[in-house]
Amino acid sequence: MKIKRDDQVQVQPSGMRNNRPLLVVIILLLLVIIWLLVKPPVPLLPKPPLHGEPPKRGYVRKQRVITGVVTGYKSNPHLDINALELETKTAGKVTIDFRPHTAAAVTRLGAPGQLVTVTYSLNPNDEVVGYQLMAIKNDNTGVSQVLEDLPPPPDVPNHQTVNFKLEKPTLITDQYGGIVALRQNKLLFHFKPGLVDDISMLIKESSRFDLVAVRRPDDQGFINADHDQVYIVLSITIDNKTFLVR
Structure with missing residues (x-):
């Protein structure tokens, strides 16, 4: 009679033990293949621009041309002339802005009553809806002026400072x-926009001022609407306190 022993151990074939490393390798290869399929592709580098190719502009202003008779000019808060008024046959009365330092050139070609042809575009300033003058031609003389050819003057004229008591x-x-x-006695003392906001109440409540200023030359292209002499203020003293404003 044979007795079955519970402590007998089943022995696996040696071939199955030898296949384990191969199975591990196959599984790893499958994982690598799946990862490569799922992984997002690496973006290609952009091609270098061609030599001489002009850069793309984000905003292109549309130019328009119109002919009309000059009826007058307008000025900005600093009393510098900066807008042309035309009476046209197609659009009626039109107002076109321009940079103040180009006023001398514009008014020389477009005196009131003169027939002119102007090139203009939409004003790029989002805060103001209007037109921006780009060029002007006097139809009687044929003389024209492109305003971009008139560079802006320096922020502060390179002249000797003058002291004033107002x-x-x-x-x-x-x-x-x-x-x-x-403004006093045909003299206009110009503050750069925003530089006296912090002391505006102090200025409004005071009546006496000591100024250090520089004369703005007449040949810079500006035209004051009241034909005042314009000075650029560098500092202002109120109640023995001096504030630099340029």
Whole structure:
């Protein structure tokens, strides 16, 4: 009679033990293949631009041409002429802005009553809806001027400073109530926009001012609407306190 022993151990064939490393390798290869299929492709580098190719501009202004008779000019809060008024047959009365330092050239070609042809574009400033003058031609003489050919003058003229003492000058303000200039005796003292906002209340409450300023030359192209002499203010002293404003 044979007795079955519980402690007998079943022995696996040696071939199955030898296949384990191969199975591991196959599984790893499958995982690598799946990862390569799922992995997003590496983006290609952009091609270098061709030599001489002009850069693309994000904003292209559309140019328009119109002919009309000059009826007048307008000025900005600093009293510098910066807009042309035309009476046209196709669009009626049109107002076209231009940079203040080009006023001398524009008014020379477009005196009131003259017939002119102007090139203009939509104003790039998002805060203002209007037109921007690019070129003007006098139809009687044929003389024209491209405004981009007139570079802006330096921010502060390279001239000797002058000291002034003002008493109860006229305050010149913009449409928002900000102070842009002081005026007295045909002299206009120009503040750069935004540089006196912090002391605007102090200026409005005071009546005496000591100024250090520089004369703006007449040959820079600006035209003051009242034909005042314009000075660029560098500093202002109020109640023995001096504030640099340029």
